[in-house]
Amino acid sequence: MLNQPFFQVALPIMVTMVATVWALVSTNNKRLDDIVARLGRIEDEMSARLGRIEDRLLAIENRLSAVERKVDALELKTWR
Helix, strand or coil: CCCCHHHHHHHHHHHHHHHHHHHHHHHHHHHHHHHHHHHHHHHHHHHHHHHHHHHHHHHHHHHHHHHHHHHHHHHHHHHC
């Protein structure tokens, strides 16, 4: 029975193909997991940077509001 061409030729080829596909799928899954993890870290870093930028812009806006109030007060004094 093991001397039939299927067992001598086709079965080893099929086993090799199945093993190769399984190895590729497991490797790609790991790569995809790595990519997803990396994208998550990048998103977290960008969120942190945008938060710092937003804080700086708010500080600048507050400072400009204070300067504007001073200018308005000085304008009122000069018009009197």
